Amino acid sequence: MGRVSVVVVVYNDAERLPTAVQSALDQTLPDVDVVIVDDHSPDRSFEVAQELSAAQPGRVSAYRLAENSGSGGGPRNRGMAEATGDYVMFLDSDDVLPPTAAEVLLRAAQEHGAEVATGKAVRRELPAGRTTVWAPGLYDTDAGAVLPGSVLHGIGAHPEMLMDTLVVNKLYRRDFLKRTGLAFPSGMLYEDFVFTGRLYAAQPVMAVIADPVYVWHVRRAAASLSVSLHRAVIENWRDRVAAHGLVVEDLRSAGLGELAEEAQAKFVDYDLPMYLRELPQRSAEYRAAWWRITREHLAGFAASAFPRAKAPYRWLVRSVMALPEPPAPALLGRLVELAAAPPRLVPPYDGDRDRPLLGDGPTAVPLDGLAALPAEELPVTVEGTVTAGATVRVSLLLHELYGRLAELDPRTVRVELTERSGLRPPLVAHAPLSAVNGGWAAEVAFPAGGLGSPRQLTSWSMRAEIGHADGSASTTEVRAAEAQRRRRDTVLLPPGRVLLVRTHVSERRALMLRCAGGLAGARRAAGSVRRRLAGR
Incomplete structure (x- = not known):
């Protein structure tokens, strides 16, 4: 079918490097080799890379830059220069490739004569494990993406592809890289943005697929945050x-x-x-x-x-x-x-x-x-005030917007609570809207018992969907009313259970609920607060 070289770049990440390399070696495509490039790490990254190369001679090679490049561009350029496969992929040392990534990308490239094949990258937050799709409008068919299954001749007809600035969710034909002279800039952050821009400027034939081809690990509590999180x-x-x-x-x-x-x-x-x-x-x-x-x-x-x-x-x-x-x-x-x-x-x-x-x-x-x-694009504001008890009630006020909402005649509100980890199903409540001075009001209620968990802290974001008389809808994040302050309430639930409900107001005044079930959950919540304060 064609050989694929996976370029793995590493800096100061000796502990996770073997997992990344093994995910490349475990590909269902049999003809895959790995090129490791260490960006002059101060830890044992290069020694580990050499050990991996010695354990898999002919499949894994290891190189080290003479000095640190300051970004991922230098080691990726070196990796491209050392790669010998017909195709090239990129992998960071703290991420992994799904087992079928190289196979499905290569099949798409060869079936369509494409110089590049691109697929779905999944963001996985650690340690919680919550997963989301990168650029869902491009790759997630469940979210309405229409490009998977298509072949693009440049992206001029699909400028929405500019939202995809990743280099790691793609497979590149190596002779295309050499012919176009595509390279990463050195010594600057966001070198992947520049490389992807140059790729789009080269107007490749590009096959788009919906298969997951990359798992991007997001470690928000890591000692060294990624560029995008710093x-x-x-x-x-x-x-x-x-x-x-x-x-x-x-x-x-x-x-x-x-x-x-x-x-x-x-x-x-x-x-x-x-x-x-x-x-x-x-x-x-x-x-x-x-x-x-x-x-x-x-x-x-x-x-x-x-x-x-x-x-x-x-x-x-x-x-x-x-x-x-x-x-x-x-x-x-x-x-x-x-x-x-x-x-x-x-x-x-x-x-x-x-x-x-x-x-x-x-x-x-x-x-x-x-x-x-249109109604769905109006920047509407819905303010909320929380009253916590066995039932958590949210009083809502929808503000008029220069007469635009009166034209639409708001009738109902649907409030959805979404738990951050993604492991709990959303909670939904509906209510009719009543006209008041300056807008429309409603109240929704949620059973407090559904908000907590004895095993983990839960964090709920709040969105409101306004239903209008003509069937259209406007959606917004619920904003904390000016009178709403951060507060904690201890709620007693039958049979003798305790739930700590913290009403949280974010920096942009988003209204959120953070809950801890039982005394153990309350202790975990207190520990979480102490850790956040200590990290400031």
Whole structure:
């Protein structure tokens, strides 16, 4: 069928390296070899790599860079240079390949004469084990993805592929890599963004499949966080912006001007709000530097790129560009909530129905496009107040939005509690909406006994779906009402059980419930709080 070389890069990860390598050797495709490249680790990573090579001569080879490259780009480039297979895949030392990954990707590539085959990457949070699909809109058919099973001749007709910035969920024909000169940049973070951008600029024939081909382990409590999780350092944002700039430049140089603008719109829709909603947690120095870097980057965007982005995130861009410095906490808080997914536009609502505004005074931003948004895209705000007892009640207030909701005539609300681990089924409650001054109100209730577990802490997020008279719906994360504060309630449940219910308000004012069942659960909850405080 063709031989596949799996390039495994490692830095300071001797303990997990054997598991990653074994997952490559255990592929159902028989002709797979492994190229390990150590990025000059201070631990025993290279010694372990040599031991693995000695144990599997001819199947595993080990190399070490003369000095640390500072990112994954250097060792991956070395791995590509040393690979001898007809095809190349990439694997990080703390992740694993599903057993059939190489086989299903190679079959798709060869059946369609594709230079690249790409499939589903699964994010697995450890130690809890919760799994989610990376870019579900592209690869998860259960989430409505339509591309699996198709063959793309470049991604110009499918700019949504720009959301996939991974290099590890793909198989590459090696002669294609050599012919195009594809390589990773050295010495910068987010080198995978740049490589993937260059891949798209090369317009390969690419087969898309729905099979899981990569398991990405997310260890949020790890001593050394991955690049994507280490966002509290301003260099992370600076390198992400630089990587995005290189992607746009490479697409333009390849004559793909429209795709370059789509990449800029993707930055507005995805990268910008993801970092902006974390700004209240950062230092004043970080916020000032972030604001300056972001304004400079956005100033270079094509004016025609912004209409491609979603309206609420265009409003974010205009607010950032209108303000030379980070705004005061009140306005920053409103921007943070507008950056949520989905966006929330919270009171006070400035301007009027004919000219809605975000903010007031000379830096106010017109909310262009609000009147044309369909119900499912409206940045509605539903506020909640929790009363905990044997029944946990949530009082809800849906705010009017410049008359848009009155036009739709909201009738019902469906509230869904989702447990973070993914191991518990969602809890759902329904209620009718009643008109009140400034909006609509309702109350939903959940049996407290269904929220806790004697074996683990449970953390529940809360979403509301508003049903309108015409059958349309608007969905939002429930926001904590201004009067709602973080609090703990001890609830007694029959027969003599204890449940600790903590009403939590996140930095972006999302309303959450955290529960611990029994005295042992309460002790675990207290220990979790102590560990979080100690880590600050």
